[in-house]
Amino acid sequence: MKKHTIIALFAIAFGFAGQANAADMVFTSWGGTTQDAQKEYADSFTENTKINVVQDGPTDYGKLKAMIESGNVTWDVVDVEGDYAVQAGKAGLLEKLDFTIIDKSKLDPRFVTDYSVGSFYYSFVVGCNKDAVDTCPKTWADLFDTTKFPGKRTFYKWSAPGVIEAALLADGVPAEKLYPLDLDRAFKKLDTIKADIIWWDSGAQSQQLLASAEAPYGSFWNGRLTALALTGVTAETSWANNITAADSLVVPKGTKNKEAAMKFIAHATSAESQTNFAAATGYAPINLDSPALMDPDTRNSLPDKKAEGQVNADMNYWAEHRDEIGKRWYAWQAK
Amino acid sequence: MVMSATTDGGQRTLRRDGSFGYVAPGLLLIVFFFVVPVLMLLMRSVLEPAPGLQNYVELLGSTTYLRVFMNTFIVAGLVTVVSVLIGYPVAWLLAIMPDRWSRLVLAIIILSMWTNLLARTYAWMVLLQRTGVINKTLLSLGIIDKPLSLVNNLVGVTIGMTYIMLPFVILPLIGVLKSIDPAILRAAALCGANKRQCFARVLLPLSLPGLAAGALMVFVMSLGYYVTPALLGGTSNMMLAELVAQFVQSLVNWGMGGAAALVLLIVTLVLYAIQLKFFNPNRAR
Amino acid sequence: MLLDFERLAGLRPFLIGLTVVVCLFLILPIVFIAALSFGSSQWLIFPPPSWTFKWYQTLFSDSRWLYSALTSLKIAAIVTVLSIVLGFLAALGLNRGSFMGREALRALFLTPMILPVVVLAVALYALFLQLGLAGTTIAFIVAHLLIALPFSIISIGNALEGFDKSIEDAAILCGASPWEARLRVTVPAVSHGIFAAAIFSFLASWDEVVLAIFMASPTLQTLPVKIWATLRQDLTPVIAAASTILIAFTILLMVLAALFRKGRKV
CATH class of the missing domain: 1.10.3720.10 (MetI-like)
Incomplete structure (x- = not known):
């Protein structure tokens, strides 16, 4: 009661209160070229349903948790990493998805849980700016070899599937014996190149680092290299032991636009949306009908055509150990 | 009304002439939206997750957080020293150089001050990279033979913050130096003091209060900086303000966030009190 | 004499030199950012391959x-x-x-x-x-x-x-x-x-x-x-x-x- 009196007083005093359009919903993703491509299906969603989609970003798990706990949920659909989706679903932070609205029979079952469906999937690959160096690293072992490949290299800054797997593969761990991860061994391997790492914290930054030759090679999301090549940079992608991971779409618990959120996810995961998205970004679609709709060139450049030597990051392992690995990861980074 | 303006020496009482009422609206704002929320935050630091001082024990007992404290003081100290060393001679020249030149320099200083903070920081991010303009220029001049690491480390933070803080050293110092009577220096010279002595024994001591006030202000401001260290520093250069934001925004740990905020607050207020006590230009009144 | 611009003698070039450097330091990011905004490189490569207004077009069309x-x-x-x-x-x-x-x-x-x-x-x-x-x-x-x-x-x-x-x-x-x-x-x-x-x-x-x-x-x-x-x-x-x-x-x-x-x- 008191709270409302105060708000009412404010509204009178200033003549207006904070206003949010009821027909709007908010979609949050990671920004850059990826979100630009997601904006396309958001736009067609708005055309079909007249529900306006506000784009926000970047995804921030702390912010997400804060808004769920405070009950002030401003994000309705969020693009998160797959392992986070599994963990957050178990922790009760997410709404159960409504599979009467979302048709899950058409979606890649690897990425479907009660609380999340895939958004797209991608590979961590070895990327290299061919104009800046004489020879490009081809494997994770190359990327960790500072004598053969001197200078700076760039890796994903945040604790997530990808870098630790790459370190272990570079150290000679066979792909099928990666899990459970040998963290001691991984950090020891990472120690050997730590001084030569420039961290990228957003996809756009990884592109900028490679294009400007700030770091002429490193580990990248494959789609960012595809996008980079389209801007005229000679970015080379090596798929050896590419490490796949997926993003998921989730709905935070307590959203005020639950129905709109479900409809949005249904639209975002439709064969057509996924096809267009994949064509624009180089990431792989999670709708099983999409590949048939693509032209052969695009289809062949996607991670699911690079299955040889491919390593699937274990989302369940990560969901379980995410916090513990994270703690160690950031302490190691700060050293 | 008329009386109160002329008699200031009499006994002071609350609301004697109603002028307290003028202060009231601003005071209400400060109390409700400044004093109360800050106190509430500090309460949370001893109440969450359970009543007690465990947040402070964790904060002051862990090497990770101690490193953050160290970093904060190192950066603030370094920025202050560099700003003073560069700022003092510039203020000196500005105080005595012909007006039309000093006006141009002042315009540049003020323009840099008023330029959007993020714009300036963004510029430094790009300028200082390994393939940035500065490294490219130094390489082509043959001064260095491989690119220097100027960003995502202490160097980057120091350059970016010195850029922001320099005006706060220079501007107040100009006034201080201008108020020194040149005759005193002439007298010193007549008494046989050489240049070095004139500077060390006369000019510097006379300008020291202004210099110290400016340096203290820069130090205090640097302690609480968030944006520039976050964008120009590396993963091992985290400062206290960033830690507070991280606790609250990314870790949703209000107890620790409040505790870290209190540490920052106390350091700042103590230094502010020192400044008010020793360097307040109004204290004479 | 230390507070007399005309009689600084040897100190004068030092002070003027330093002030000029500081002025360049202060003006550098401002000029640079303006130049960068007309550069064609999306990846902040400077000097850029060519000059363009397209970032302003993007800015105003968004x-x-x-x-x-x-x-x-x-x-x-x-x-x-x-x-x-x-x-x-x-x-x-x-x-x-x-x-x-x-x-x-x-x-x-x-x-x-x-x-x-x-x-x-x-x-x-x-x-x-x-x-x-x-x-x-x-x-x-x-x-x-x-x-x-x-x-x-x-x-x-x-x-x-x-x-x-x-x-x-x-x-x-x-x-x-x-x-x-x-x-x-x-x-x-x-x-x-x-x-x-x-x-x-x-x-x-x-x-x-x-x-x-x-x-x-x-x-x-x-x-x-x-x-x-x-x-x-x-x-x-x-x-x-x-x-x-x-x-x-x-x-x-x-x-x-x-x-x-x-x-x-x-």
Whole structure:
């Protein structure tokens, strides 16, 4: 009661209160070229349903948790990493998805849980700016070899599937014996190149680092290299032991636009949306009908055509150990 | 009304002439939206997750957080020293150089001050990279033979913050130096003091209060900086303000966030009190 | 001789040299950002392969940038007005009042200026979450008003210091009511202080990043928040274009301020 009196007083005093359009919903993703491509299906969603989609970003798990706990949920659909989706679903932070609205029979079952469906999937690959160096690293072992490949290299800054797997593969761990991860061994391997790492914290930054030759090679999301090549940079992608991971779409618990959120996810995961998205970004679609709709060139450049030597990051392992690995990861980074 | 303006020496009482009422609206704002929320935050630091001082024990007992404290003081100290060393001679020249030149320099200083903070920081991010303009220029001049690491480390933070803080050293110092009577220096010279002595024994001591006030202000401001260290520093250069934001925004740990905020607050207020006590230009009144 | 420009002798080249270097240091990022905004490289390669206006086209064709600029403008304008009104009243009280604890009160009023913004931001964020005001215009205005007010109190307070109150009293003797006298005699007399207060208050809000990051919501972002978010996820030269426009705006403001000062002298 008191709270409302105060708000009412404010509204009178200033003549207006904070206003949010009821027909709007908010979609949050990671920004850059990826979100630009997601904006396309958001736009067609708005055309079909007249529900306006506000784009926000970047995804921030702390912010997400804060808004769920405070009950002030401003994000309705969020693009998160797959392992986070599994963990957050178990922790009760997410709404159960409504599979009467979302048709899950058409979606890649690897990425479907009660609380999340895939958004797209991608590979961590070895990327290299061919104009800046004489020879490009081809494997994770190359990327960790500072004598053969001197200078700076760039890796994903945040604790997530990808870098630790790459370190272990570079150290000679066979792909099928990666899990459970040998963290001691991984950090020891990472120690050997730590001084030569420039961290990228957003996809756009990884592109900028490679294009400007700030770091002429490193580990990248494959789609960012595809996008980079389209801007005229000679970015080379090596798929050896590419490490796949997926993003998921989730709905935070307590959203005020639950129905709109479900409809949005249904639209975002439709064969057509996924096809267009994949064509624009180089990431792989999670709708099983999409590949048939693509032209052969695009289809062949996607991670699911690079299955040889491919390593699937274990989302369940990560969901379980995410916090513990994270703690160690950031302490190691700060050293 | 008329009386109160002329008699200031009499006994002071609350609301004697109603002028307290003028202060009231601003005071209400400060109390409700400044004093109360800050106190509430500090309460949370001893109440969450359970009543007690465990947040402070964790904060002051862990090497990770101690490193953050160290970093904060190192950066603030370094920025202050560099700003003073560069700022003092510039203020000196500005105080005595012909007006039309000093006006141009002042315009540049003020323009840099008023330029959007993020714009300036963004510029430094790009300028200082390994393939940035500065490294490219130094390489082509043959001064260095491989690119220097100027960003995502202490160097980057120091350059970016010195850029922001320099005006706060220079501007107040100009006034201080201008108020020194040149005759005193002439007298010193007549008494046989050489240049070095004139500077060390006369000019510097006379300008020291202004210099110290400016340096203290820069130090205090640097302690609480968030944006520039976050964008120009590396993963091992985290400062206290960033830690507070991280606790609250990314870790949703209000107890620790409040505790870290209190540490920052106390350091700042103590230094502010020192400044008010020793360097307040109004204290004479 | 150390304070005589003509007789600095050997020191003069040193001081002039250093000042020139400092000026270059101060001007470098500003010129660079303007140059960068016309460069064609999306990846901030400088010097760029060619020159272009396309970042400005992107900037102006994206309604979110314009919208956030308008949001900033609206909030800064409201903050400026409130800051002047509250600041004038508070300065008047602090300047003329003879109540207990006046100096302590002055210190309290100036504290938000000296306190690390991040502490204030976090504290206000918690409060507004509880009040349900997080992400509203009101939250923005209150937050920015807190840091703008000290500037108003200082500027207007300084101006009041130099104003002879007996002029106001004379007006009252001539039959004006106290408030009439204040509005028609005192306010014009301290207008330069009010003008300075307006500029500082406006800039304090317009340029503010940290509070704004905590107060923002997806639908309500000021320009600095938009730049911050773009910096964190895109790094595109559109940021340089937006910054260049801000710099131009700042120069305009400085020229206006200089003209205003000149006008007052005549």
